[in-house]
Amino acid sequence: MAGALRLAALRLPQIALTLLLLSLAAWFAIGLMPGDPVSLALVSDPRLTAEDAARLRALHGLDQPLLTRYLAWGAGVLRGEFGYSRLFAQPVGAVLWPALRATLALVGAAVALAALLGVALGGLAARRPRAAPLVQAAALLGQAVPSFWLGILLVILFAVTLGWLPAGGLPEPGQSALPFLVLPVATIAFGHMAAYARHAATALRAELARPHITAARARGNGEGRILWRHALPNAAVPLLTLLALDAGALVSGALVTETLFARPGMGKLLYDAVMGNDYNLALLALLLVALVTMLATLAADLAQAWIDPRIGEGR
Amino acid sequence: MTRLRLGLLLLGLLALAALAAPWLGAALGRDAFTPDLFARYAPPGGDFPLGADELGRDLLLRLAYGARVSLGVGLAAALAASLLGTGIGLLAAWRGGWVDAVLMRLADGLLALPALPILVLLAAMDPAKLGLPRGEALTDILRIVAILVLFGWVGVARLARAAALSLLAQDYIRAARALGVSEARLLWRHVLPGLRAPVAVACALSVAGAILAESVLSFLGLGIQPPAPSWGNMLANAQEAVFAAPLAAVWPGLAILAAVAGCALVADGVARERDR
Numbered sequence: 042m043a044g045a046l047r048l049a050a051l052r053l054p055q056i057a058l059t060l061l062l063l064s065l066a067a068w069f070a071i072g073l074m075p076g077d078p079v080s081l082a083l084v085s086d087p088r089l090t091a092e093d094a095a096r097l098r099a100l101h102g103l104d105q106p107l108l109t110r111y112l113a114w115g116a117g118v119l120r121g122e123f124g125y126s127r128l129f130a131q132p133v134g135a136v137l138w139p140a141l142r143a144t145l146a147l148v149g150a151a152v153a154l155a156a157l158l159g160v161a162l163g164g165l166a167a168r169r170p171r172a173a174p175l176v177q178a179a180a181l182l183g184q185a186v187p188s189f190w191l192g193i194l195l196v197i198l199f200a201v202t203l204g205w206l207p208a209g210g211l212p213e214p215g216q217s218a219l220p221f222l223v224l225p226v227a228t229i230a231f232g233h234m235a236a237y238a239r240h241a242a243t244a245l246r247a248e249l250a251r252p253h254i255t256a257a258r259a260r261g262n263g264e265g266r267i268l269w270r271h272a273l274p275n276a277a278v279p280l281l282t283l284l285a286l287d288a289g290a291l292v293s294g295a296l297v298t299e300t301l302f303a304r305p306g307m308g309k310l311l312y313d314a315v316m317g318n319d320y321n322l323a324l325l326a327l328l329l330v331a332l333v334t335m336l337a338t339l340a341a342d343l344a345q346a347w348i349d350p351r352i353g354e355g356r
Numbered sequence: 357m358t359r360l361r362l363g364l365l366l367l368g369l370l371a372l373a374a375l376a377a378p379w380l381g382a383a384l385g386r387d388a389f390t391p392d393l394f395a396r397y398a399p400p401g402g403d404f405p406l407g408a409d410e411l412g413r414d415l416l417l418r419l420a421y422g423a424r425v426s427l428g429v430g431l432a433a434a435l436a437a438s439l440l441g442t443g444i445g446l447l448a449a450w451r452g453g454w455v456d457a458v459l460m461r462l463a464d465g466l467l468a469l470p471a472l473p474i475l476v477l478l479a480a481m482d483p484a485k486l487g488l489p490r491g492e493a494l495t496d497i498l499r500i501v502a503i504l505v506l507f508g509w510v511g512v513a514r515l516a517r518a519a520a521l522s523l524l525a526q527d528y529i530r531a532a533r534a535l536g537v538s539e540a541r542l543l544w545r546h547v548l549p550g551l552r553a554p555v556a557v558a559c560a561l562s563v564a565g566a567i568l569a570e571s572v573l574s575f576l577g578l579g580i581q582p583p584a585p586s587w588g589n590m591l592a593n594a595q596e597a598v599f600a601a602p603l604a605a606v607w608p609g610l611a612i613l614a615a616v617a618g619c620a621l622v623a624d625g626v627a628r629e630r631d632r
Contacts, residue, residue: 059465067474070481185617187568189575190609193595197602286467293472297572301595311473312576315480327473334470 163241183235285341360625366618441512564619
C-alpha cells in the first residue's frame with residue numbers, strides 16, 4: 042500500500058506538468074490554424090466592415106499576443122470557467138461530460154471484451170501447443186488490421202449485406218442501445234484482443250514451467266484449476282503493463298470508431314471541434330482526453346503494485 | 357528467417373507495384389486521375405481489374421499510385437524518426453545526468469498521451485501561417501511526415517538508449533577510452549554499430565506505425581488531400597459508397613494490412629535473428 046501511495050505521489054505532479062506543457066503547445070498550434078472566430082463571423086455576415094472586425098477583435102481580446110491570451114485562458118480554466126462552445130452553442134462543460142461518459146462506456150466494454158477473450162485464447166494457446174501458431178497468426182493479423190477498415194468491413198457485412206445491425210448512430214428513445222454498441226465495440230476490441238492473446242500465451246507458458254505449478258500438479262490439482270488459479274494471477278502482471286500502455290491507443294481507437302459510426306463521444310467531439318474551428322472546445326476536449334488517459338495508466342500501474350507488492354518498492 | 361523473408365516479400369511486392377505504376381497505367385491505357393463518369397462504380401473484371409471508384413477512375417491504378425504516397429510517407433517518417441531517435445537515445449545514454457532525465461521524461465510524457473487526438477489537432481494546422489504553400493501533394497506529404505516524426509522518435513530513442521547504456525558499460529569501451537580514443541570516435545566507431553539491430557527493429561515497427569497513422573489521418577480527411585491518391589483517402593471515398601460498390605472498400609484496406617504485416621514480420625524476423 043505504501044508503494045502504491047508513493048507511486049501516486051510521484052506520478053500526479055508529472056501528470057499535471059504534462060498537461061501544462063500540452064496545453065501550451067496545443068495553444069500555439071491552434072494559433073496556427075485557419076480562421077479566428079472573427080474572420081468566421083465576417084464570412085457569415087457580409088454587412089460587417091473592417092472596423093467592426095477590429096472592434097470585435099479588441100472586445101474579445103483577440104488582438105493580444107498569444108501568450109497573454111493563453112495566461113488569461115489558463116487562469117479561467119483553473120477557476121473552473123471553461124467558456125462556451127461555438128459549434129454547439131452551449132457551455133463547454135455541458136458538452137464534455139456526456140461525451141466522456143459515452144466514450145468511457147464504449148472503451149470500457151471493448152477493453153473488457155478484449156481482455157476476456159484475449160486471456161481465454163492465450164490460455165488455450167498455452168495449454169494446447171498445437172493451437173499456439175494459430176493464436177500467433179491471429180495476433181499478427183489483429184495487430185496489422187487497421188481498425189477503421191475493420192469497422193467498414195463489419196458495416197458492409199452486418200449492416201449492408203445482412204441487415205442485422207445498424208450501421209451507426211444512436212438508438213431512438215425506446216430502442217435498445219445494445220445493437221448500436223456491437224459493431225463499434227467489436228471494431229475497437231479486435232486489435233487489442235489479439236495483443237492480449239499473444240502476451241497472455243507467452244506469460245502463461247512461462248508460468249506453467251515454474252516449480253510451484255509442478256507442486257500444485259503433484260498435489261493433485263486439475264489442469265484447469267492450475268491454469269486459472271495458480272498460473273494466471275502471476276501472469277496477470279505483464280498483462281496489466283500492457284493494459285496500462287494501451288490507454289492511449291484505446292482513446293485513439295475511440296476517435297476513429299466514433300467518427301466512423303457517427304457515435305457521439307470524446308473522439309468525435311474532438312474531431313468535430315477541430316473541423317468546425319471550435320478551438321476552445323477542441324483544446325479542452327484534448328486536455329480532458331489526455332488527463333483521463335494518464336489517470337487510466339496510473340490506475341493500471343497501481344493495480345499492478347497491488348497485485349505484486351515488489352513493483353512499488355523499487356521506485 | 358522465414359518471417360524475415362515473408363515480410364520482405366510482401367513489402368517488395370508493394371514497392372514493385374508503386375514503382376511500376378506508370379507502366380501499369382500505360383498497359384491499361386488510362387491514368388489514375390482523369391474522371392470517366394460513364395465508368396462510375398464499374399464492377400471488377402473486364403476493363404477495370406479491381407473496378408472503378410466514384411469518379412470512374414481505375415482502382416488498381418490508384419492503389420499502385422497510392423502505394424507511392426503511403427509507402428513513401430511511411431519510409432520517410434520512419435527513417436527521420438529513427439535518425440532523430442538514435443541521436444537522442446545515444447545522447448541520453450552518453451551524457452547521463454540531467455540531460456538523460458529531461459529527454460527520457462519528455463519521452464515518457466509523449467508516450468503517455470493519446471497520439472491520434474493530438475495528431476488530428478496538429479494535422480488541422482494551417483501551413484500557410486508558417487509560410488508554406490498550401491494544398492500541394494508534396495507539402496501535404498512533408499507536413500504529415502513532420503507530424504509523425506514528432507511522435508515517432510520516442511520508441512526508437514528508448515530502445516537506442518537502453519542498448520547504448522549496456523554497450524557503454526562494457527570493458528572494451530573502457531579499454532578504448534584508456535587508449536585515448538576521442539569521445540566522438542568512441543560513439544561513432546564503438547557504440548553506434550552495436551545499435552544497428554535494435555534500431556532496425558524499431559525502425560521496421562515505426563514504418564508500420566507511420567503507414568497506419570497516415571492512413572487514419574487521410575481517412576479522416578486531414579492527411580493527403582485528393583486528387584492525390586493514398587490508401588487512407590481511398591478508403592474514405594469507399595466508405596461513402598458502401599452501398600454502391602462495397603468491394604472498393606476492400607482493396608485499400610488489404611494493401612494497408614499487407615504493408616503493416618510485412619513490417620511487423622520484418623521486425624520480428626530481425627529480432628529473432630539477433631537473439632539466436
